[in-house]
Amino acid sequence: MPRTVRDVVFVDGVRTPFGKAGPKGIYHETRADDLVVKSIRELLRRNPNLDPAKIDEVAIAATTQIGDQGLTLGRTAGILAGLPQSVPGYSIDRMCAGALTAVTAMAGGVAFGAYDVAVAGGVEHMGRHPMGEGVDPNPRFVSEKLVDESALFMGMTAENLHDRYPSITKQRADEYAVRSQEKAAKAYADGRIQADLVPISVRRTNEEAGETGWGLATADEPMRPGTTLENLAGLKTPFRTHGRVTAGNAAGLNDGATASLIASEEFARENGLPVKMRLVSYAFAGVEPEVMGYGPIPATEKALAKAELGIGDIGLFEVNEAFAVQVLAFLEHYGIADDDARVNQYGGAIAFGHPLASSGVRLMTQLARQFEEQPEVRYGLTTMCVGFGMGATVIWENPHHKDAGGDK
């Protein structure tokens, strides 16, 4: 049977506001699955032309698939969201690149013809499920020195990456972090972020955390607008004495969820759905686990090669800011300035937060909005580093560009 690879598009994406993990965080008394459910429902409300019965798959990522993040979230969240029982679903885990992997898995299925349209998203409630909850690493990792002992501690891997790039100083990392906060604050002021947020009702019974009763989360809780270099200079370096990685130049521990619609371009057009981005290529790459922040570099090389594009063809970058050093290493590798205007125009995870497996779709939602505003840009990429030494990159074409869909 002859097959044709089909064009895959990013139809739409939404996310919950991100919260700070912990007893005082906005989502401390909110279930992780409810965050996913409400995101899926908002996605459907925003796209009333989509008949929910036509959804072929629901892929939801979570790193710690226990409790309210367990029980095959893609299926259970679908039922809880009110999708028809005929819509199947499953769970995905690639740690920080969970939602990104949900998108590429759905995209692969669409391109192959297995799906017409699918939901891809992710969630991480790091307050209810702290990093490392319930893990049981094989003792061979250490006894046979398969990985360095620092590989499981993300902050240590970031310090290791500083070692690899001696030119990336703490000063540069802090400057980068301050810019991220400034850009995020501006994006909020310009209304670039709010339109893709799903308001979440939040209950609080702990008086120490603030006013009790029901409230409504409508904005990212981790943001620290007005952060200065002076603020950051004095912060502790918890992963190494005299180290460089601080709470200020890294993403925090966060709670949140995302969801997106991935479809064949034909399906989207026939069903009157928006086409916000067209998938060009994607790639994953492995690196030494103890410098996992290096991952986006080889992943991007692979993705560019598959797309037969050069780094110079990329007009917009959404690089996940797990750590400032990891973004800076990527930029340094590709010869891009620290403050290049194409990179993370709305700021990044240092400001918004990084609920691990949910973040990939946040990058895409923001890139999609930038594409809409900047039709002169033809290609953009979303990339992130992944625990245990991986990188993940997706390259997108801007459908608003005059040459979009044509030859390169």
Add this chain to the structure above:
Amino acid sequence: MSTTTAELLKGAATLFPDEVVTQAHVRHLELPYGAGKFALITLDNGLDHTKPTTFGPQSLGNLNTAIDQVEAEAKAGDIVGVGLTGKPFIFAVGADLKGVELLKQHSDALAIGKGGHDVFKRLAGLAVPTFAYYNGAAMGGGVEAGLHCTYRTVSKALPAFSLPEVFLGLVPGWGGCALLPNLIGAERAVQVIIENSLNQNRQLKGKQVFELGIADALFEGADFLEQSLLWTAKVLGGDVTVERPEVDRGEAWDQAVAKGRFIADSKVHGAAPAAYRALDIIAAAKDGDLQAGFDAEDQALADLIMGGELRAGLYAFNLVQKRGKRPAGAPSKDLARPVSKVGVVGAGLMASQLALLFLRRLEVPVVLTDIDQERVDKGVGYVHAEIDKLLGKGRINQDKANRLKALVTGVLDKAEGFSDADFVIEAVFEEIGVKQQVFAEVEAVAPAHAIFATNTSSLSVTEMASKLKHPERVVGFHFFNPVAVLPLLEIVRGEQTDDASLATAFGVAKKLKKTAVLVKDAPAFVVNRILTRFMGEVQNVIDEGTPVALTEKAVEPLGLPMSPLVLLELVGPAIGLHVSETLNRAFPERFKVSPNLKAVVDAGKRGFYVYDSGAPELDPEVQALLKQGDSVLTEEQVRDRVLDAVAQEIGLMLDEGVVAEAQDIDLCLITGAGWPFHLGGITPYLDRAGVSERVTGKRFLEQGVASVPA
């Protein structure tokens, strides 16, 4: 001198130290679309959803304090609106009834009504609009708190919404009677306040709350609060305009009230005041004067709280809710044996109904046996047909229907059917010799652990077991017709019945979702004995010469679900006669066999009445059969005779230890005969009317148990 609301509530709180206190948390949030800062009040008693939020005086005081805060913020222009919602799954289920039970003074009862009004009214008087978000179960005062708000939304997932006050013996007295008809019209208000209440406290679901116009918007449960707040922002921003249909204040209003009176008459026959008081307030609310309505509510509430009908109603409610679920005297459930297969001896109508009930509730194999294949096939066929009916109504799906049908079988050979049965129930002819024979046959083939249950209504369980090798396994399991409707199951302990058998019987009863009451092996047990004494005395009065119509009318003020002779018709005169003969043998001095009843049965009549005109009229052929004496009593004399007889019988039953306490008698009458809440079954009424003391020299229940405390 005026008392502040806070002082009023503080005073009330001292009367009710054990209140489960509801907090009213105020939390501020930014509404979407830049609609502004909003204060959301969450009602929460700090317990999980199995303990719903209620309003006692301290709780009202907390809400009052919360309103103080938002009132000031609204006045200062700091907030654009105020919302009211509940903890997960619960909005609020109304007044804390335990507090009501403690009230002894009319003035205290008045304070409860006034306190609620004073607090709730403030929700309508703020400088900003108020929004109630009915997120979960809402009843009584919970519903009313929302009615005082400017707008309401309701969750599609809301499982229960009602104004149950009339059902209990109150009126919706924190604004319900006055506000609801002014919001949705008198006809719909009467439906909610009167009709639903008097229909076993029927509950509305979220969608119906919206369709009735009580709520302005309906949202799904998954993100109900988020969508309610988004809607709020749109209402405040002018993007959504709430339009409500004009209330018809013309003749429709009067007709609705008249219809309400008709419903009340048909249910309580004027015997309980609550529905009528509510209707008076609804009638007066036609002019839209809410304050006058609230004042009338206060008065009605206080009068009713100090009245016996409400106290009996609360007592009855607690019996059904609590004692009905934890039967007095039942052995530890740890002793119960598992029941994974049920045998039914007999395949007649009663046996088939029992087979269906066991099948649906236990979902284990059920085997019917009878004396010939035709009867067996008919019994199985009945069960299959009933399963198909459930399937047709969408109550079960095809898979469940297949499963249930496969579980029910019929065999002629008891050895084949019962060799692995854990529980065998017989529903064969009411003849002791026949039943003894049946159990002997079953014992020969059934496993040693099997429990034998009998559905006898009048025979001795002890005698039935006496010929068995293991009489300790026999237990009485007396259902009430219609089996699918009446909740009562009298569980009869024979003299030799052991604890394990009894515990198993109670365990099965619970799975059958029946209200089980432990009863001693005494003639006709509880309900039939009392009903037979009651009807026997009615029959005596008629036989002695009082006209049928006058006799029937004499007991009308009790507000029983049906008149004695209509009940006789439902039971069947032949069965009524049979039970009276049984009781006559046991207690000839109190239970007579009426020659007139015998004549009616012998003539093959199915009842005393004909219904040619629609209403019951004495059948002329029955009239011709009656041979009455010449002693004609007044209505009052009839009533005294009948109630004295009932009181005497109950006194004797308690002396004999037929049940543990008078409470069990009442529970049986409520759940097995449908006797009304306002009578509390019957003993609260007998105490209240002075009958108990007249007949037995003492009350059945201490003052305060089902009456205003001393």
